[in-house]
Amino acid sequence: MRTLISFRLRFAVLVTFATAALPGFAAEVAVLRNGFSIQHERREVVGEVTRLYVSADGSSFVDVPSAEIEHYEAVPELPASGSRLPASPEVLVHLSPFARNTPNSPAMLDLNEVVNSASGRYRLDPDLVNSVIKAESGFNARAISPKGAQGLMQLMPGTATALGVPNAFDPRANVEGGAKYLRELLERYNFDLVKALAAYNAGPQRVEQYKGVPPYYETRAYVARVVRDFNKKKTAQQNLAASSPPKSGRSKASSSKTAGRSKSQSSALDQARSSAP
Numbered sequence: 511m512r513t514l515i516s517f518r519l520r521f522a523v524l525v526t527f528a529t530a531a532l533p534g535f536a537a538e539v540a541v542l543r544n545g546f547s548i549q550h551e552r553r554e555v556v557g558e559v560t561r562l563y564v565s566a567d568g569s570s571f572v573d574v575p576s577a578e579i580e581h582y583e584a585v586p587e588l589p590a591s592g593s594r595l596p597a598s599p600e601v602l603v604h605l606s607p608f609a610r611n612t613p614n615s616p617a618m619l620d621l622n623e624v625v626n627s628a629s630g631r632y633r634l635d636p637d638l639v640n641s642v643i644k645a646e647s648g649f650n651a652r653a654i655s656p657k658g659a660q661g662l663m664q665l666m667p668g669t670a671t672a673l674g675v676p677n678a679f680d681p682r683a684n685v686e687g688g689a690k691y692l693r694e695l696l697e698r699y700n701f702d703l704v705k706a707l708a709a710y711n712a713g714p715q716r717v718e719q720y721k722g723v724p725p726y727y728e729t730r731a732y733v734a735r736v737v738r739d740f741n742k743k744k745t746a747q748q749n750l751a752a753s754s755p756p757k758s759g760r761s762k763a764s765s766s767k768t769a770g771r772s773k774s775q776s777s778a779l780d781q782a783r784s785s786a787p
Contacts, residue, residue, distance in 0.1 A: 628689035663688025
């Protein structure tokens, strides 16, 4: 019996290492049986689930039942003329593969364009919207939370209806509704980002009940995660701007704006850190 147990243990360890050693298959698309597909940098089989890493550093991933994956294929090439590369591998949301045969219905939706459009309409920073999407769903357009929140920005069915979103799994409609809701919360709390994010996660009634971030581990961790990611993006942009040669006639104004943004971001980050668990 001891020999059998020892053999099984060694076998399990070998399977674990073999799974971890699977090749990365960078920049592929997993086509699901429901017609949706997910772009990923690499994949890993864990039991009956395939983990699709949607970011190069492995910080964002989506777990999909292996039986639901129909096949893998290469990422469709974007047109060379008039196109731009996405800012990260997380910004591409794939729709039904059958749309490829339909004129003017691309199989791949550029989430950058969707986020920029919604952000412009509701006067939000696109980086903030992207940080919320990353924290809410990990850029999984089919994500469903245990409480029933759906899609990229995890809209509850009642909230989606109130925002005029008929299908929360439609990436464009979901981001439009989520951006609109985030703008409403920012206005409600006099543009206090920490309170607005706390309300987005736990509900406005909880923020008002506790007169700030509710004492929930999940909410405090969520707020800190979004603000940290948002500030990380802004810091990277500022470092890039600082290393680039200034443009004549605009350097002073740019420096002033950057300083103002940096101050407000630091304040938001300090608030998030004080609320973090």
